[in-house]
Amino acid sequence: MALALRVLGDPGEAQDVVQEAWLRWRREDRSGVINAPAFLATTTTRLAINVAQSARKRRETVAGPWLPEPVDRQADPAVTVERHDALDGAVRLMLQKMTAPERAAYLLRKAFDYPYQRIAEILGVSGDSARQLVRRAHEGLGSGRRRVVDEAEHRRLVRIVLAAARTGNLAELEAVLRP
Structure with missing residues (x-):
């Protein structure tokens, strides 16, 4: 989680990356994996970099102001x-x-x-x-x-x-x- 969070800066996206890394670990034939922590760290880091560099991320724009703060009845x-x-x-x-x-x-x-x-x-x-x-x-x-x-x-x-x-x-x- 710390690796993904360091790369992405967004806890939600970091959790998604960690989940994907875990799914890959579960699907992987682990008999060929020599160092499990290194495999997971490398997979998580590469997935996080892919998300950070994705076209979706680069073209992401704010759709406009989101929901307002609670209304102040004394306001203009x-x-x-x-x-x-x-x-x-x-x-x-x-x-x-x-x-x-x-x-x-x-x-x-x-x-x-x-x-x-x-x-x-x-x-x-x-x-x-x-x-x-x-x-x-x-x-x-x-x-x-x-x-x-x-x-x-x-x-x-x-x-x-x-x-x-x-x-x-x-x-x-x-x-x-x-x-």
């Missing part, structure tokens, strides 16, 4: 409108580019800082699957795929996310995001 009304517009655009982008499970995992992780295990419990998947959903959702933001957005679903999700950010009560958001 123009700031409130600006934050709402940013949230509106972010939710629309998620609806266009992510599947429902990816969107749920990404929103809970990135906007509300849920741990992967809690996301897994909400979505009924394993912790590793939750981590992969977040990774695929992040990759989907940079993809060319676009789905048609149902305006009623868009307005509903914006309202629920905004209410969760304002009040800190995430029960309704969790209920909407469950499969």
Whole structure:
């Protein structure tokens, strides 16, 4: 983990690399491996370098401002409108580019800082699957795929996310995001 983290600087991506190295170790005919720690270190380092140099990583761009901070009721009304517009655009982008499970995992992780295990419990998947959903959702933001957005679903999700950010009560958001 330390090797992958040193190369990538992102704990999520580092965990993905460590998982891939472990899978390769499990598939490998270990009778020819002389030094297991060296094999794992080399495999992890090479995988991390590949991820760091991948075309996806080099072309990755920020899709725009993400979810706003909780609304300050004392703030300037123009700031409130600006934050709402940013949230509106972010939710629309998620609806266009992510599947429902990816969107749920990404929103809970990135906007509300849920741990992967809690996301897994909400979505009924394993912790590793939750981590992969977040990774695929992040990759989907940079993809060319676009789905048609149902305006009623868009307005509903914006309202629920905004209410969760304002009040800190995430029960309704969790209920909407469950499969």
